[in-house]
Amino acid sequence: MLKTIGETKSIxxxxxxxxxxxxxxxxxxxxxxxxxxxxxxxxxISNKEYSSEVRT
Known part of the structure; x- marks a missing residue:
C-alpha cells in the first residue's frame, strides 16, 4: 500500500x-x-510498488 507521507524534494x-x-x-x-x-x-515510487498498486 502506498504511504501518504514520506520524503519530499523540490522540483x-x-x-x-x-x-x-x-x-x-x-x-x-x-x-x-x-x-x-x-x-x-x-x-x-519503485516499479515494485507501482506493480503492486496496479494489481489491487
Missing part, C-alpha cells in the same frame, strides 16, 4: 538528484513526494 532538487532519488526509492521502497512551491505535484 529543482529532483532535477539535479534524479538518479540518486531513484536508487533510494528502489532500495528503501519509500516514496518520494515532489513539491512545486511547497505543493505536492507528483510521487516517485
Amino acid at each position: 529543482t532538487q529532483t532535477k539535479s538528484e534524479l538518479s540518486k532519488i531513484i536508487k533510494s526509492v528502489n532500495k528503501t521502497g519509500e516514496p518520494v513526494f515532489i513539491l512545486n512551491h511547497n505543493n505536492p505535484e507528483a510521487v516517485i
